[in-house]
Amino acid sequence: MVAMLDGLLVVLSDMWLFVLTGVLVATVVAVIPGLGGLFALAVLLPFAWQLEPLAGIAMLMGATAVSGTANTITSVMFGIPGSPGGVATVFDGHPMAQRGEGVRAATAGIGASVVGALIGAVALAAAIPVMRPLALLLGPSEFFVLIVAALALSAVMGPSDTLKSLVAGGLGLMLSFVGLEQSTATARYTFGQLRLWDGIPLVPVLIGLFAMSEMAVLLVRGRAVVGDGTALEQRGQVMAGLRDVMVHWRTTISGSVTGVWVGIAPGLGEAASQFIAYGQAARWSRHPERFGTGIVEGVIAADAATNSKEGGALIPTLAFGVPGSASMAVLLAAFMAAGIQPGRALLEDDVHLIWMLIWVLVLGNLVAGALALLLICPAARLTVIRPALLVPPILLLSVLGAYATNGRILDVVIAAGAGFVGYAMRSFDYSRAALLIGFVLGAELERNLLLATRLYGPQFILRPVALALAMVTLTFVLGPWLQRTRHRRMTSSSDHA
Amino acid sequence: MTTSNPGGGPFDINTEGTASTASLLTAVVAWLVAVAMVLSALGYGPEARRVPLAVGVPTAVVAGVNALRELKAYLRSRSFVRRQPDRNSDPEPGTSPAGAFAWLAGLVLVFTVMGYLAAVLTFPALLMRFYGDEGARTIVILTAAVASLSYLLLVVALGVDVHEGLLRPVLPWA
Numbered sequence: 001m002v003a004m005l006d007g008l009l010v011v012l013s014d015m016w017l018f019v020l021t022g023v024l025v026a027t028v029v030a031v032i033p034g035l036g037g038l039f040a041l042a043v044l045l046p047f048a049w050q051l052e053p054l055a056g057i058a059m060l061m062g063a064t065a066v067s068g069t070a071n072t073i074t075s076v077m078f079g080i081p082g083s084p085g086g087v088a089t090v091f092d093g094h095p096m097a098q099r100g101e102g103v104r105a106a107t108a109g110i111g112a113s114v115v116g117a118l119i120g121a122v123a124l125a126a127a128i129p130v131m132r133p134l135a136l137l138l139g140p141s142e143f144f145v146l147i148v149a150a151l152a153l154s155a156v157m158g159p160s161d162t163l164k165s166l167v168a169g170g171l172g173l174m175l176s177f178v179g180l181e182q183s184t185a186t187a188r189y190t191f192g193q194l195r196l197w198d199g200i201p202l203v204p205v206l207i208g209l210f211a212m213s214e215m216a217v218l219l220v221r222g223r224a225v226v227g228d229g230t231a232l233e234q235r236g237q238v239m240a241g242l243r244d245v246m247v248h249w250r251t252t253i254s255g256s257v258t259g260v261w262v263g264i265a266p267g268l269g270e271a272a273s274q275f276i277a278y279g280q281a282a283r284w285s286r287h288p289e290r291f292g293t294g295i296v297e298g299v300i301a302a303d304a305a306t307n308s309k310e311g312g313a314l315i316p317t318l319a320f321g322v323p324g325s326a327s328m329a330v331l332l333a334a335f336m337a338a339g340i341q342p343g344r345a346l347l348e349d350d351v352h353l354i355w356m357l358i359w360v361l362v363l364g365n366l367v368a369g370a371l372a373l374l375l376i377c378p379a380a381r382l383t384v385i386r387p388a389l390l391v392p393p394i395l396l397l398s399v400l401g402a403y404a405t406n407g408r409i410l411d412v413v414i415a416a417g418a419g420f421v422g423y424a425m426r427s428f429d430y431s432r433a434a435l436l437i438g439f440v441l442g443a444e445l446e447r448n449l450l451l452a453t454r455l456y457g458p459q460f461i462l463r464p465v466a467l468a469l470a471m472v473t474l475t476f477v478l479g480p481w482l483q484r485t486r487h488r489r490m491t492s493s494s495d496h497a
Numbered sequence: 498m499t500t501s502n503p504g505g506g507p508f509d510i511n512t513e514g515t516a517s518t519a520s521l522l523t524a525v526v527a528w529l530v531a532v533a534m535v536l537s538a539l540g541y542g543p544e545a546r547r548v549p550l551a552v553g554v555p556t557a558v559v560a561g562v563n564a565l566r567e568l569k570a571y572l573r574s575r576s577f578v579r580r581q582p583d584r585n586s587d588p589e590p591g592t593s594p595a596g597a598f599a600w601l602a603g604l605v606l607v608f609t610v611m612g613y614l615a616a617v618l619t620f621p622a623l624l625m626r627f628y629g630d631e632g633a634r635t636i637v638i639l640t641a642a643v644a645s646l647s648y649l650l651l652v653v654a655l656g657v658d659v660h661e662g663l664l665r666p667v668l669p670w671a
Contacts, residue, residue: 166556167556170555173556183545188538216601219600221590223590388628388629391624392624397647403659424523
């Protein structure tokens with residue numbers, strides 16, 4: 001109880017400005033198609049690095065917490081998802097907009113997002129007592145398996161090509177080995193460069209992979225993503241949308257709970273949470289045949305899952321230091337940079353920090369919801385800005401951000417290189433999220449593998465909890481593959497028939 | 498093979514069941530990087546090379562399989578294109594990927610050599626003029642806005658030591 005109040009006091013007294021900054025940036029960025037929460041994190045991270053550690057974490061958490069809220073606007077109004085987490089919203093939201101019910105659909109989606117985030121925060125709060133004994137149960141062998149599971153699941157379950165995502169994850173891990181090896185002080189992959197002894201810095205890599213590559217895409221595309229924005233001129237349906245969230249409360253809650261579960265499972269991501277919640281709502285609906293034709297329940301189910309996922313995803317991130325998504329990997333890196341080690345120590349000594357994050361989730365979403373409702377029309381006009389006007393400030397900010405972190409020109413060059421790599425990965429369906437997760441988790445994977453082999457020898461994998469986790473992971477990894485193979489066989493046999 | 502194609506140009510691999518030279522090249526480069534990292538790891542001591550090898554060998558194998566798959570798709574696409582030479586593709590109205598990265602390289606070069614002030618005053622103006630064909634008024638207003646906002650945010654609010662480059666001796670605040 002004391003920790004809970006402590007967390008609230010910290011947010012309200014010292015951190016509110018930073019949370020608000022994160023919320024504002026993420027809300028504005030989410031309105032621009034293609035630029036999701038990760039882009040907002042990439043832009044904010046160098047500046048968060050300059051702040052006090054807690055303030056930086058509050059700002060990043062504020063941005064992460066609300067990345068799915070304003071996303072709804074472009075998904076509904078233009079049928080263009082701001083990020084993968086807005087795809088399922090398009091199915092029913094855009095047909096509603098075409099019928100002239102765009103504002104109602106967007107309001108319902110935003111309302112459901114806020115309710116979902118609150119449910120996610122409650123789930124995280126409820127998990128605190130359970131997380132501590134769980135974290136105590138896990139040692140290096142189990143953490144090693146969990147990290148491998150996070151990587152494998154992000155590759156298999158993610159939206160990109162599985163094989164290419166595995167390559168990206170593996171290369172991300174290999175890149176994390178650049179620098180001085182801790183136990184023997186061996187310089188690895190440094191090519192004799194002293195500057196690389198500390199490894200490749202995260203911030204320039206993140207800026208290049210997610211911000212610079214997106215700007216390159218805009219330059220190549222050469223046109224604003226949407227037309228003239230006339231669909232935004234309608235108002236007066238806000239109350240109807242909010243009423244929809246309350247009338248369809250079962251859909252709101254079931255979508256939110258699904259989002260929490262999907263968030264807990266590493267690697268499933270925001271798109272998966274939306275699709276699973278959407279599919280479930282359609283199955284349980286009295287009129288499933290109307291899903292996809294412009295039904296408000298479809299929008300509510302999809303959007304409720306988007307933000308509730310963040311609360312769920314924080315559970316493995318905080319309890320075990322295993323992020324389930326790229327945005328959680330960035331948050332984890334921020335924790336580590338601030339000297340906060342997730343896991344046992346965090347759960348025992350810094351519970352107020354977890355409560356601070358929960359309050360950021362709650363308050364950030366309330367603010368973002370109100371903002372998104374107020375800004376539905378003006379904010380969505382950002383989508384019609386020409387690349388010639390949008391790209392220069394963002395690219396400049398990216399270059400300055402890459403430099404500002406350590407004051408090194410080398411970091412700007414690394415960011416530009418990562419931008420090129422990110423563009424190629426985006427073009428050819430390699431998962432940038434898998435690469436980032438591997439890059440962030442590489443050092444932990446190595447530490448836990450070395451510790452586990454020293455403590456238990458090569459048979460460390462046979463320890464009961466580690467083995468059970470490995471089996472569960474294998475089931476998740478092989479399940480979809482087996483299903484696809486069976487489906488392919490059935491299709492080919494029916495073709496022959 | 499499913500691929501997304503935001504850019505077009507030489508990276509255009511929209512055609513179902515085909516792959517481009519760039520896609521094949523990317524897969525080969527990924528494989529070569531993985532192999533090179535494995536070979537480098539062989540030179541380290543037993544403790545330092547254990548995990549890089551444990552990760553690198555499977556990565557190199559998977560990257561090799563991926564490269565072979567891309568090669569197969571590439572060869573198939575070549576015969577497909579030969580059979581259907583008149584297939585149309587919509588050109589993007591922007592620049593080519595090489596053009597986009599030339600702009601980025603230019604920005605990095607100006608920032609590295611001349612510093613923040615030169616970059617913030619020239620890059621937006623040049624991009625707007627030569628890429629976007631914008632008018633003089635728009636260019637002046639946006640350049641001034643970007644320069645002043647970035648200065649306020651970075652230097653005033655966050656106290657970041659921006660890179661001054663070759664202009665350092667002539668800047669009064671440097």
